[in-house]
Amino acid sequence: MDVHAMTTEMPARRKPPAPLNGVNTPALFATIDVVKETPALGMFQFRASSEWQGGTHSCTTISDFAGAGGEHMHKEPYTVDADHPAVLCGEDRAPAPVEFVLHALASCITAGIANIAAARGIPLYSVKSSLEGDIDLRGILGLSKDVRNGFSGVRARFDVKGHAPEAKMRELVQQACARSAVLDILTNGIPVSIETNN
Numbered sequence: 001m002d003v004h005a006m007t008t009e010m011p012a013r014r015k016p017p018a019p020l021n022g023v024n025t026p027a028l029f030a031t032i033d034v035v036k037e038t039p040a041l042g043m044f045q046f047r048a049s050s051e052w053q054g055g056t057h058s059c060t061t062i063s064d065f066a067g068a069g070g071e072h073m074h075k076e077p078y079t080v081d082a083d084h085p086a087v088l089c090g091e092d093r094a095p096a097p098v099e100f101v102l103h104a105l106a107s108c109i110t111a112g113i114a115n116i117a118a119a120r121g122i123p124l125y126s127v128k129s130s131l132e133g134d135i136d137l138r139g140i141l142g143l144s145k146d147v148r149n150g151f152s153g154v155r156a157r158f159d160v161k162g163h164a165p166e167a168k169m170r171e172l173v174q175q176a177c178a179r180s181a182v183l184d185i186l187t188n189g190i191p192v193s194i195e196t197n198n
Contacts, residue, residue, distance in 0.1 A: 023115055044068075046062075047066075056090035057094070060081075060082070081094035107182075112180055113127050114127065117162060122168065123163040126160070127159075131154060154186070
């Protein structure tokens, strides 16, 4: 076999685009390659611990997680408060837990848009979203067995501006949705186990 034939059979490895939109694309592509070669490094466990503050107010701390073959600490522990609005018997010290679900969905898809745009070499100018979730309190108040406790539906609208045609911007959103962990959790459901320590 001659050398020319051998070199033409090997696909040229594409160089990742330079960092863009605040995304370190070389690191993104390196992560993809590492997990592709060693799938076990893609297994992560995220954690949170929460403590009741009184009434409907609680405070959650997020400080560590496992992944990429080891234990990791965030740069600093993050604390997030949650409460219910006064009309729902809370003191409105923080967003309601269901509002954090909307935040999680918006931020997950937004991060995906930024990563995918950077990987495709598309500069972004802005990414804005608005989300709405519908809930019928008869479920959580135990007034109807026919009404679910959680959201009956969520609507999200994304307005993405960048240096590409509108069709490409729509493709970014579609791809980000296709790869969103939070959207997957919401639409496919997961097993959840609850234990009580007495």
